[in-house]
Amino acid sequence: MKKLHILFTLCIAALMLSSCEDVVDVKLDAGPPLLSVDGWLTNRAVPDTIKLAQTSPYFSNTTPQWISGAKVTLTTVSGESETLQEFSTGKFLIKNIRSIEGEKYLLRIEYDGEVYEAQTEAMRQSFLVDSVAFEYREKSLGQDEDGYLLQFFGKELKGMGDACRMKIKKNGIYLNKIEDLNYMNDEFVDSANFKKVRLFTEKPFQLKDSVTIETWSITMDAYHFYDELRIQVSNGGIFANPPANVRTNVKNVNASSAKKAVGYFGASLVSTKSGIVKE
Template identity: 35%
Template sequence: MPANRNTMKKLTRLSIHPALLLASLLLLGGCETVIDANLDEGPAQLSVDGFITDQPGPQTIRLTQTTSYFNNGTPPAATSATVTLTDNVGNTFSFTDSDNDGYYVWQPPTPSATLGQIGRTYQLSIRYQNDEYRATSTINRVPVVDSIIFREEKLNPLSDETGYQAEFFARDLPGQTDYYRVRYFRNGELQNRPGNIITLENASFQGSADTDGLVFIRPFRQSINPENFYDMGDSVTVEIQSITPDAFSFFQSVSGQITNGGLFATPATNVPTNVVNTTPNGRPATGYFITSAVRSKTVRVGSETIRE
């Protein structure tokens, strides 16, 4: 039965001409405005990337200069600085930039010699462009990585494709509050996504129940898995670093900044630094100086490390 006249009028009012629809889409798509922000550039500041361990071999402190906010290039090296490290028992270590690239290196007298010692406190001194900078850090104790195991898992419940997920085991040292950072490597390559900043207070999260002396809780034991499953024969290295409470806060701030995005993102801010300019009215510095004891373990995905 044909539609009556009133029904046809309603359908006509509801229809949209294709040309009008296309124009509307083009109009909505063109509502993007590019704004060129002109930001004032302040004077360049010294940026310190210092990480000293108790492992044998050379130790390196990198010095660069800060650049403008929108500069995505490699920061310029801070050269011609005088860099020394002094411990609390009177030893002094000199760092030299032989390649003039901002990497200041201490060379051990023998291949097995170590600079860092657990329990000692180290003061970094930097003289750069008439400014004097200081930073202090202590090497705390660190537990060993007991073992690393793998379990075969499906990519998803409906898939026949499988891979291997890793889990490591370590126990917090009892008797005091300790802070650790965990890093892991796949086939020798550091896994360095924003979510790979893994830090613990004792064996768990900061402020959780008392876990002094306990085995690291499961979320941290299983935090060593990349986006893709491990394959048979892959090499996996887990590294535990001891860090100070202020270094723990530094890593927490860094993690918050690099994962700060989305609808509810907050304005970016500088993370704290422990590098202080002792020169009156001197320019402040950025970066951080950290000392750490390091323990690691490397295994391969194979029959001897796979568990049901």
């Protein structure tokens, strides 16, 4: 039995006139655990990793558990095949296959008597970052401290249907909060030149910070995955929409099976551009 405390607040003319708190007892049936897949194939020199876990009930207050013993294989349309090595519980290393523009990939996972598959394609690198810039801003509404905002100059290649995610590193460490999630498509910027385009981060940068922008080409389906992910993670408040499932490209080959999967497997071409915050 769980208690959900729902606070209803009515604000009129910027004054809080009334509020009440209702305690509602809700009994929720725990659904079956799902296979959670998180992995991305790239053209980087370092090996890539596929991570497998098992989801927990929403109100269980436990973290997902890594799973062990799965058989994971990766194949390409052009004929390459690799059985991935489990180097740590739930973590499988891609040693040989790399992401190549236009290549299509099939990830196959055999676990607990079920077979799951995910298909993806490595898209071209269409968003090209030429240089990194920073602009100083004082603390203000929406910015909790003084600091430097990240911007970039670059261009987008001609031809519709491109998308990318831009990952940001600060002093060698990825920024992984939902506020650091940057992604875009070329619907309104096909073949455009970019000047001082801002990338969003949870906090501004400071002098002498080393900052790297990694541009990852993604499919339009992956773009919508990130869009849905942001909406669900940011969904809150009294006007929040009902929770909805985020799309996945990982499917149980037995469509009638009750055991499903969540998460995403993708392939990207990755380019990097770095800079140091200076006055």
